[in-house]
Amino acid sequence: QVQLQQWGSGLLKTSDTLSLTCVVYGGSFHDYQWTWIRQSPGKGLEWIGRIFRTGTTDYSPSLESRVTMSLDTSRSQFSLKLNSLTLADTAVYYCARANGGVELDAYFDSWGRGTLVTVSS
C-alpha cells in the first residue's frame, strides 16, 4: 500500500519561493509519474507538473517559468519549488502518483494529505 507524505513551508510572503517535498512509502518509485497538483477556491484543481524517474519534467505552461521539480530516487522523494509567489498562489498543494506509464492522460491513484500554502503581502 503506497503512502505519500509531504511537508514544506506553509506561510510565505509575495516574491518568496515555495518549497515542498514528498516521500513515497511502499510500492515502486520507478514505474510512475510523480506530480504536484494544487487546489484553490477560485480555480479548483490545477495540475502543476510531473517528473519521471529519469528526471525528465513536464510543467504546466502557465507555471513553467516559475516551477522546478526534482527527485531523489535513493530516498524515494520528489520536490517542488515555485518562485516569485503572488497572492494567487495561495492553495492546498498535493503531491500525487500518476499511473499510466508515460501516457499523457494518466490518472492519480495515490495522494498526499496536502499542504496549505498561504501567501501574504
Place this chain on the structure above:
Amino acid sequence: QSVLTQPPSVSGAPGQGATISCTGTSSNIGAGYAVHWYQQLAGTAPKLLIFRNTDRPSGVPDRFSGSKSGTSASLAISGLQAEDEADYYCQSYDNGLRVSVFGEGTKLTVL
C-alpha cells in the same frame, strides 16, 4: 472557468441514484483521452474513484460506474448512501493546453 464542465451540484435521496456529467471538447475528451473520476470528502485529499473511463480501483463499490461517449463522460452512483456526500471531479488531458485538466467539481448532496 474549467475546460471540463460539470454541474455545480446534484442531489438524491438515500437508495436512489445520481448522475454527474463531464462535458469537454475535441481537445480533450473528444480527442480520445481517458476520463478519470475522483471523490473528495470534506477536508481530505481527492480519492480515485474511476479510471480509464469505466474501471474501478479495488475497494471502490460497484455502485459507482463511469461511461464516456464523444466529448462527454458521466459518473453514475446507485443506491445513494449518506457517506457518498462529497465533491466529485472528472479529469482528462487537453492537447491544446498541454496539461491534465479537471472539472470544476460537483457537490453531491444525499437528501
